[in-house]
Amino acid sequence: MPELPEVETVRRGLMPVMEDTVIESAEIRRKNLRFDFPDALAERLTGRRIVALGRRSKYLLADLDDGMVLVMHLGMSGSFRVVTTDESHLIADAAFHAARGKKPAHDHVVLHLSTGDAVLYNDPRRFGFFDLIARADLADHPYFARLGIEPVGNELSADYLAEKFNGKKTPLKSALLDQHIIAGLGNIYVCEALHRSGLDPQRQAGSLVTKAGKASSKLMLLTDEIRATIHEAIKAGGSTLRDHTKTDGSLGYFQHRFKAYDREGEPCRTEGCGSTIIRITQSGRSTFYCPKCQK
Structure with a gap:
């Protein structure tokens, strides 16, 4: 299971690619990962601008311009990679105890961005998940309501x-x-x-x-x-x-x-x-x- 430094590495790698870009289309290639994807997720993401890419504990949080947040968790074998017009490279990987996933069959989510880049989420073991939650409801959501403080910053004392x-x-x-x-x-x-x-x-x-x-x-x-x-x-x-x-x-x-x-x-x-x-x-x-x- 990835720990905070690994998830933060993911965030820092994806941030310059995803922030302030529009999701022109989204592909959701299966019904579920660890959990079912939210209803009509592809349609709800299409046309949305990614305002910011943050992190809370081991969750990645993509704030969208309609007040929703795309919540992403890497699970045990999840990884992101960016595909541009001339190359494909791994952005970050959480597969510490299993071989890194590159097989196209395990590319379960693809976000096509207005820059021409595509962000692919690959997860052979399918323990990761995606969810869509209103920013106003995020703090009280069961994922986050009982989380403690972050081990970075001034809260830890x-x-x-x-x-x-x-x-x-x-x-x-x-x-x-x-x-x-x-x-x-x-x-x-x-x-x-x-x-x-x-x-x-x-x-x-x-x-x-x-x-x-x-x-x-x-x-x-x-x-x-x-x-x-x-x-x-x-x-x-x-x-x-x-x-x-x-x-x-x-x-x-x-x-x-x-x-x-x-x-x-x-x-x-x-x-x-x-x-x-x-x-x-x-x-x-x-x-x-x-x-x-x-x-």
């Missing part, structure tokens, strides 16, 4: 996490993966932020809050490392576990900076540690950490 973690006996990693607290964080970047912070993923989330309900110094450090990890990953174009690519077709390289994730049995990269990374399972997901330097 140690004080905010102290409020959410206070009294929680939930394992720290599980608390960080709770999308009602922080939206868009996933397994890879939580493992990395915890390693950088020197925090055991199994410790109780509430242990980072003082008796007075304030953020401890460790929680302050964790907050900084979450933000730094996400920013670095976006700058690197995301992580390539198979063939996730950036907008220019090159690979995302943040995986070369991994200190914990997917490094089971390898030496811990913390200076002077000398231990090795181990893997445990938490809530059905693999957790990678150093038992010596993460406490």
